[in-house]
Amino acid sequence: MIYADNAATTKMSEAAIHTMVSLAQETWGNPSSLYTAGQRAKEALEEARSAVAAAIGAEPREILFTSGGSEADNQAIRSAAELGRKKGKTHIISTAFEHHAVLHTLKKLESEGFTVTLLPVHENGLIVPEEVEAAITDETALVTVMFANNEIGTIQPIREIGAICRARGVLFHTDAVQAVGHLPIDVMLDNIDLLSASAHKFHGPKGVGFLYARKGIRLTNLIEGGAQERGRRAGTENVPGIGAMATALTEAVAGxxxxxxxxxxxxxxxxxxxxxxxxxxxxxxxxxxxxxxxxxxxxxxxxxxxxxxxxxxxxxxxxxxxxxxxxxxxxxxxxxxxxxxxxxxxxxxxxxxxxxxxxxxxxxxxxxxxxxxxxxxxxxxxxxxxxxxxxxxx
Amino acid sequence: MALYSEKVMDHFRNPRNVGVIEDADGVGEVGNAKCGDIMKMYLKIDNDIITDVKFETFGCGSAIASSSMATELIKGKPVSEAMTLTNKAVAEALDGLPDYKMHCSVLAEEAIRSALKDYERKQRGEDVPGEEQHDEDKDENRFCCCAADTAGE
CATH class of the missing domain: 3.90.1150.10 (Aspartate Aminotransferase, domain 1)
Structure with a gap:
């Protein structure tokens, strides 16, 4: 078979499979446990966090592990909306060709009183930064624009959009599911506040992803029930999956x-x-x-x-x-x-x-x-x- | 699990009666490009018997298979019998279609009926200008009803 559907999912790399299996076999403790086996799992988790952070120019504490890109998108947007709402800002800017994980979350927020502006993506599939700037108002809480489109692959002027958002004091999120591991990303240089990624798009396992949130941005929980992930995402961590994601990402960035x-x-x-x-x-x-x-x-x-x-x-x-x-x-x-x-x-x-x-x-x-x-x-x-x-x- | 039955795949890969009948006695076209499905049926009728039938289809795998099966089911049959062809019969002959693809069999039934009506109109001497009759009285979106889960990515 000639596999030409890598935007849907990718085959796991040998190294990622190896990490996944070895963590499942040997590092199966609960990272929240105090004894040695648990602490070894905790170490594996934090090593993975450092590796993931390094791949996008972030600090380890700015990485939150999730079940994938959709969860990361949901949490990023919901969090920015909550922060905005507290300041009376209820306007969100996005684009007409976002992934449904973004569009459906925005639809839901609209039903909760938010106003959403969807920018045109033009015939070439590109957002014009000036149009982002023109759409920003005093009410704008968030701009969310995907890094690269999942269907037509167009790469957006993320750094320019980020700079505009920063200058106007508006949070900027990017769904980078198709870009992480494929395009150079530096969250500092690219002026990104929030970024979503999914492991299975860069030869990692399915069911794992991460959300980068610049330090100081308070996240809203989607899942309650535990102190994992600094209290922002309850549930025992998927250590083998997270470790395999880190291996795959390190490999992808190197090549x-x-x-x-x-x-x-x-x-x-x-x-x-x-x-x-x-x-x-x-x-x-x-x-x-x-x-x-x-x-x-x-x-x-x-x-x-x-x-x-x-x-x-x-x-x-x-x-x-x-x-x-x-x-x-x-x-x-x-x-x-x-x-x-x-x-x-x-x-x-x-x-x-x-x-x-x-x-x-x-x-x-x-x-x-x-x-x-x-x-x-x-x-x-x-x-x-x-x-x-x-x-x-x- | 396969998307379609073996029978659907067989009729999709090797569609029967594909083509055009230039001097057709009845032509019917249903569906529309906006919805992604168009079927066109050509009938040759002699002494009230369907002696030949051809089809052209723009559409998904099950639309092509449904057209093919529908032509097989009416070929050699009297007009009166072809008139009673149901979408259910088409789907059953294909060993079933996924629920959200049943509209393809409906489209096949409607295409056959439309061609037969065209034949009857011509028999009555109500020949309309142009070679074909598109059923404009139908709600164009009626068959546009795919309802599968959104593909996950």
């Missing part, structure tokens, strides 16, 4: 620049190859995107059938069609960058990883071409487009 260089070349070849398909379009800016991400719309076909046929040919990918997102509408990200429903249904996301070869890239290009052409061959929409009964959109 980051080399991996990015290699993947960018392969990504660009993939983009060039797929661009040869008539009436197709790349989604998101061609250069300000994750080295791993390629996302296309193909007019006249539907994404799920494309994915199933690619799966038959040994290629694992994903799509933003309604039938794969499981809702009435196609991907909210594609709609946010202005793709109309008709073409958004025919989208394909390929997110490549370090194990991919040049031959794999050529194989993908060839097979996507064949499958798109095959499906267009009996698509009534395609027939109407070709016969001039309907105008091409792409």
């Amino acid at each position: 980051m620049s080399e991996s990015a260089k290699r993947l960018s070349v392969l990504r660009d070849r993939l983009i060039a190859g797929l661009s040869e398909i008539p009436h197709s379009a790349l989604n998101g800016d061609a250069t300000k995107r994750l080295p791993s991400n390629v996302n296309f719309c193909f007019e006249g076909i539907e994404g799920e059938s494309l994915l199933l046929l690619l799966d038959d040919r040994g290629i694992a990918a994903s799509s933003g069609s309604a039938c794969t997102s499981g809702s009435l509408d196609p991907s909210h990200v594609l709609l946010a960058i202005g793709r109309v429903h008709d073409v958004a249904h025919g989208s394909l996301r390929l997110s490549i990883g370090d194990d991919i070869t040049e031959a794999d890239i050529e194989y993908i290009i060839q097979n996507v071409k064949e499958v798109v052409s095959y499906l267009r061959g009996f698509s009534p929409i395609w027939r109407d487009l070709v016969n001039g009964k309907k105008a091409f959109i792409l």
Whole structure:
């Protein structure tokens, strides 16, 4: 199988598996226990915290371990909202193409009296810092903008947005689930107050993540019931998972620049190859995107059938069609960058990883071409487009 | 667990009766691109028997499989019998569809019916301009009802 869905999840690294197993076998004490076995687990936990902190330029005490990116997003936003509410600030700024962990939390806050401004992401899938600045009011409690988009891979001007927020005294959170371990991040230089990450996106285990909260920012608990994580997240810590996350992150950061260089070349070849398909379009800016991400719309076909046929040919990918997102509408990200429903249904996301070869890239290009052409061959929409009964959109 | 039954995958991978009948006696098209599903059926009818049927579909795996199965179920059958084809029969012949994909079988039933109505209109001499009849009286969003859990990422 050629695995081209690393934005959905990644395969655990050997080193991370080793850490996970060895902690489960040998360091299974409860970190809250006083005796030696418990304290050894506590040490493993704190070593992991230091490693994670070092990977993003933070201090260990600024790292809170969570069950993943969604929990971190929820807690970051909820905490900033509570802090704002105490000062009478009930306005939050975000973007139209955030992950649902952010958007759904904001929806909930709206029902509790908050006002939410969702900034446009434009055709290239990029936020304009000046538009963030213009949206900030005296009521603004939080700006939350994702670091890199999970579907179209566009990388946002985080440092500039952070600088604006800092100058205006507004908290800044970034959902960095797709960026941590893949892009250089320094929370100090990047002016980030709150950051969410998920281990399984950088070859760590599922069910583990972390929230960075700059010291001095008081977090609101989502889970009550114990003094773990400085009282901000109750529940016995997932020591093997957390340790494995730290191993995976350290490894990812060490190999980051080399991996990015290699993947960018392969990504660009993939983009060039797929661009040869008539009436197709790349989604998101061609250069300000994750080295791993390629996302296309193909007019006249539907994404799920494309994915199933690619799966038959040994290629694992994903799509933003309604039938794969499981809702009435196609991907909210594609709609946010202005793709109309008709073409958004025919989208394909390929997110490549370090194990991919040049031959794999050529194989993908060839097979996507064949499958798109095959499906267009009996698509009534395609027939109407070709016969001039309907105008091409792409 | 597989997403679809073996039968659905078979009809999806090797769809029967794909194509166009240029001199069709009845043509029906249902669904819309906005929802991500369009089915178009072409019928050749001789002495009230469906002698040939072809389809074109824009849609997901189960939409393609449902179209294919529906054509198999009516080929060689009298018009009156084809009129009674139900979405349930299509889904059962495919060894079932996931709940949130049942609308694909509904779409197949409607596409066949739409083509048969077109044939009957032509029989009565109410030939409409153009080769096909799109059922505009239908609520376009009626079949747009995927309701699976949101994919987790």
